[in-house]
Amino acid sequence: MKQENSRRTLERFLPMQVRAVTEGEDNRVFELSFSSEEPYMRWFGPEILDHSGEACDLSRLQELGVVLFNHDRNAVLGKITRAWIEDNRGKAEIAFDDDEFAETIRKKVAGGTLRGVSVGYRVDNWEEVTAGGTSVDGRFTGPCSIARHWLPYEVSIVSVPADATVGVGRELESEQCSAVSLCERQLQINKNHFKEELNT
Template sequence: MGQILTRQEEGQDSRRRTISFSSEEPYRRYFGMEILDHAAGAVNLERLNSVGVLLFNHDVDKVVGRVIRAWIENNRGMAEVEFDTDADAEKVFGKVQSGTLKTTSVRYSVDSWEEVRPGATSADGRFQGPCQIARRWTPLEVSIVSVPADATVGVGRSDADTAPDLSAYERQIQVNQNTFRR
């Protein structure tokens, strides 16, 4: 659920990149709209910071690098990653450098959910139902992906780098209005 942006100080020759891998962008799942909370204490980054890997398209057999460090900034999951030098990693890294691959995603487990019913507001007042909010969750890995669930994150992307795509929010508002009218 992210995009890769290249910081100027990282240069084209560096194998390190800063990526955003998650946001609070609503995403439609089989059970309805899902939101990953990024408030203080919501995201357990221990695993990423100790054994985090960078995969290609969530394939555990295609490890293309490592997570150097992960943090939360402006309601986004951020990470500094470093690409490996083997043939598989080199192929993916080349596509990142050329701009062909610029989106990311995260695999995670959820420890605590908040269900927000249609027309209701979340406990913290930040989200409108219907939605399911992952209130406590753990990223398991980050991936360079060809087709992201959340197109607002990626390589070199942070809040300041891209204007938010409000289409998902607009769809959520429409869903809320249609559900509330029934």
Template sequence: MSPVQKPKKSTSSSKKPMTKNQTMKRDLSFNVRSLDEEKRSFELSFSSEEPYQRWFGSEILSHEPGAIDLSRLNEIGVLLYNHNRDKVIGRIDKAWAKDNRAYATVTFDDDAEADVIYQKTKAGTLRAVSVGYTVDSWEEVAAGKSSSNGRHAGPCSVALKWQPYEISIVSVPADATVGVGREMEEEPIEMEKGDYSYYERQILLNRNFGGITK
């Protein structure tokens, strides 16, 4: 007599959050604060706890104490243009979290290429900032339930431990229908350490299609 098989839960990868070594990006509108023209520096906000729609559903980045690992930004952080690792336009002087948002002070370089982006940012032509990050720990919140801290209603996936690795000034957020500061992306791929082909494909697809949709 064959054993009774228990029904299997759906494990469709299209509904699962990303795993380690996968990379994500999200955009925000670029709010210039404390412009110091002499130093060519800005203070900006690069992340919040606003729900963000992914292929697996609603994603929320926790900004509670200890949730964000800002060590990489504070130790070797650079400011990029359109997530292109070959277009370094400045440095990240300081990154911190406060009142459920993450902020950074950035300084633009004074070479010709960086100056073009700096002038367009200062003039308000470029108004979006995007952060690239990875997530180490998730909390899955079912429909009708609340997150462990009681602040987020399901269904959603809360990133409990995550690390931003770069901040970019971006020219065109991919999904214009939901306002400046949003981006729709395809499901991320596994990325081996030192493999930058993901970034190259992302930049090429953004150029060809104005953004990636699922």
């Protein structure tokens, strides 16, 4: 069952899997992974980003995608030149700008000092799967919330990864979480339980 979301900003951290696109000390172009289907613990339980079919809308990254430092909109490091889905992972090719700040971060990425990447995204449709239940496509077992249509809009190089309970990303999420959002989730869970009872 799909559910509309309140469209708040979400962030998710991954250890950086990065490689230089070309060899050389001054290489400015890198390829990295920014998302996966690995469950991520949120305040409402495990969240899974669906990477199948048309689930991930890459249009914003393709058209306006930027690379930020620590999700700071005033700390632009470069641009996303290409984004795609491969092996159930979101991948991007990024090009660092040549200003002093971007160059400092580029060197830290190339040298392995900075190894965290995070993605900022919005979820438009959720599928709620109850404990012991299976998702509509049979790929995931509950309890979990599956982002069935989601839009990544920026990729960040991060110095200190946020975990599920602390940090800027979690703080922003909890501030923007409303009682209405909680009620919508509970209603969806109740609907799922009701459907299961009808089917037995």
